[in-house]
Amino acid sequence: MRLKSVLAASVAALAFAPLAHAEPQAEVLHWWTSGGEAKSVAVLQQEFAARGGKWTDMPVAGGGGDAAMTALRARVLSGNAPTAVQLKGPAIQEWFEEGVLADISAVADAQGWAAVLPASIAGHMKCGDIWCAAPVNVHRVDWIWANKALLDKHGIAMPTTWDEFNAAADKLKAAGVTPLAHGGQAWQDATVFETVVLGLGGADFYRKALVDLDKDALTSDTMVKAFDQMRTLRGYVDANFSGREWNLATAMVMNGEAAFQIMGDWAKGEFVAAGKVPGTDFLCASTPGDGYLYNVDSFAMFKVDGADKIEGQNLLAELIVGQNFQKVFNMNKGSIPARTDVALDDFDACAKLSAADMGASSAGGSLLPSYAHGMALRGAQAGAITDTVTAHFNSDMSSADAVKMLAEAVANSM
């Protein structure tokens, strides 16, 4: 029945497009409300309108999406879900298990998504065998940003191992420079932690520990070493880091108060907005070690009734993964397109590096989901790990105790 109506709608759309018998409708729930993000969403709105669609915007700001999720829960419980919702990672599959997501395989197959999306990212967009979400961008999380002038002044090269990083940081600290700009919020602690785990343990260890939650990996010596490195890093942040927002930490690197920051590529947006040029004013490199941690924003498609809404949903899915939107949106947001066939000529050097590394790590099996940004684990498990990481980082807990607490917290969150 539903497939039929989809077919009917698409046939009707093709045949009577100029007549617009029922314009495609889409109600979109998202939390991209800040300046650059809002501009990025507006691009999608314009494209949607240009194709004859009627867009109902439903932005819910606040709490990093918490408020939007509360709104979504209420809408789904009342049986009136929005057409598309900004969702990511395992949350998509969690909503699918509630039986409320739509099947957009027809669009995905027609547009050949499987061929243009990296396999591990495509995996997040699928619920069982069907496509149920459309990816918007790829943020790389394991970036290290540096103030070039400071590094040049102290004769330091971008570190490629954690030992090199520690040596560089000791040198900077001795010279009276804060080595690491960091904001003491739980998710920022978690962001640093996952890059350390990846760097010290490698891709396979990361997958075992933070994706599969393998108990042996969680309690292994490698994990103890990761916590040791976190303790070392704690010594490299300034005294006032507690509760600091990430963009203020970025500003410290910009102003030369601190040398490095470990943060996803949304930090690049801050540098660029302040008129800094990658390569001259600031440097970007992957954090020490191999691999690539991604944070992919996507829109999950919810079940809706009515041909006009289903038509709108399909149109929306097509546009989101379309070449034009992927390019324009990601140039605004600092991320890179999820599809690999978009020309990157207009992107900056950091984005090109990110795209090249994504291709290479996808081929080498080290393209991994970020746990700190809700890509690898469900909320309860990811939260349990973050609780331990932040408790360790903000106290004098020993690494052995932290590892024990980590395993217990993960078991307790199941």
Add this chain to the structure above:
Amino acid sequence: MQWLERHVPKLVLAPSFVAVLIFVYAFIGWTAWISFTRSRLMPNYEIVGTIQYERLAASPRWETAMTNLAIFGILFILVSMVLGLLLAIFLDQKIRTEGVLRTIYLYPMALSLIVTGTAWKWILNPGLGLESMVRGWGFETFAFDWLINPDKAIYTVVIAGVWQASGFVMALFLAGLRSVDAEIIKAAQVDGIPTHRIYSAIIIPSMAPIFLSAFIVLAHLAIKSFDLVVALTGGGPGYATDLPATYMYAMAFSRGDIGQAASSAMVMMGVVFAIVVPYLYSELRAKHD
């Protein structure tokens, strides 16, 4: 007509009675039900036993939250009452500018806790506020970094909470002081009893009901305290200043763990009941006598 007269009060009260029944008691029942399920992202009504309470008991973060509630609750109530009482006694000395002073002390109560929390966050931030100011005066070794010290951060929440609430407690006590029979005080003064004895032996004991009211108001403020922590410390450093309410919020709205949130809400309600029920009981018994 007579029927109407008899039944109008009931009819007028009925809507709010029904609303309270549904939106308070029915939802308490719903939360209790959910706390015995494995609900994650969405409510799930299949009862599986006390697993959520066992998880709660095993969670070090919940333990921190309950310890913090005890520290915060006891200090907040105690310090607010002592400060409030002292301020009220000082203001009660028939001073000239009492109206102005009373307003100044009561004013913090007019602020939202978010504003209080944000202001104190800046005051207590070692790099921006008090510490850097005093160091700027030349006291280079002065340190006041409680806000970023995981062992001390909960006390900054107490400071901000007391600043907010003690003026209100002062107003309560001031009203109590004024309600004490002036004849008794005058009689005591005639007998040559010193002022501090008049307060400790006559006035304060006769204000017992005010103490109880102040305690109940402060206790429920402490237990449901949420916005102050969110604005002041964000629960940090780490989760060192988590309170049960912020724990519940994190589980329900950030982590998609509704069952866990429901069980923590039930425990919070248990704590409130433990304080309020004896109070209600004593009140009701007093009426019957």
